[in-house]
């Protein structure tokens with residue numbers, strides 16, 4: 001055990017090899033010298049390649065393989081973290097897919113199933129599997145934190161608001177439903193762990209230029225998409241829990 005000095009906080013970012021997840025990893029590595037960041041990736045080669053872009057940063061980072069659609073992969077990831085670090089202080093549930101990833105699938109049912117497999121089932125199973133490791137961090141005096149990267153697209157309040165900027169995009173039912181379900185997972189966990197002082201929050205990164213949307217020209221710069229997640233990942237015991245926010249403030253559930 002103990003690749004990580006006991007004083008280091010251990011953070012897992014799922015889907016950390018590209019897009020918003022990579023920016024979250026980069027920001028944590030650049031700004032948090034007392035953290036060890038585990039860059040979650042579906043293939044180690046992608047993780048190693050992503051980490052090679054962080055060489056100039058002083059912080060500490062290593063790859064860990066995890067495909068959240070596989071119970072075996074999640075179990076192996078948790079076992080590896082337990083063996084090498086003995087605990088997990090922060091889980092950032094970032095891995096997710098959007099409609100472009102499923103557009104080749106033959107039916108609405110198949111698209112919906114694929115989206116839910118990653119954005120909902122994977123997110124819940126990953127979170128559930130990480131709880132014992134988060135508890136180990138709590139036993140050592142840490143404040144466990146879980147961040148759910150969901151989306152304003154998953155907000156019921158936004159969806160029903162005719163003045164909302166994406167009111168016309170209410171046709172994206174499979175993705176929007178998956179992110180509403182992910183918000184529910186975050187909300188439930190926040191209540192279940194409220195009394196123990198864990199900080200469990202959902203956030204929307206905003207529309208960011210990534211592979212997720214084929215680098216949509218009107219989307220915003222990806223770097224800033226990490227800001228809210230990193231804030232929530234670095235909360236202390238006085239920080240909020242059970243919130244749903246974006247970089248500018250509160251999102252309606």
Ligand SMILES: NC(=O)c1ccc[n+]([C@@H]2O[C@H](COP(=O)([O-])OP(=O)(O)OC[C@H]3O[C@@H](n4cnc5c(N)ncnc54)[C@H](OP(=O)(O)O)[C@@H]3O)[C@@H](O)[C@H]2O)c1
Nearest residue numbers: 015018019020042067068094095096151207208210211212
């Ligand atoms: N971009 C936006 O405008 C936007 C807006 C709101 C919310 N979000 C949310 O932000 C999160 C990150 O999206 P992004 O824009 O950064 O997308 P991205 O650039 O496509 O990155 C997604 C990451 O998730 C990983 N991933 C996909 N399926 C996975 C699985 N089964 N197991 C583990 N990892 C998996 C990908 O791995 P590979 O590299 O191997 O494919 C990649 O590392 C998602 O949850 C998304 O819903 C994005």
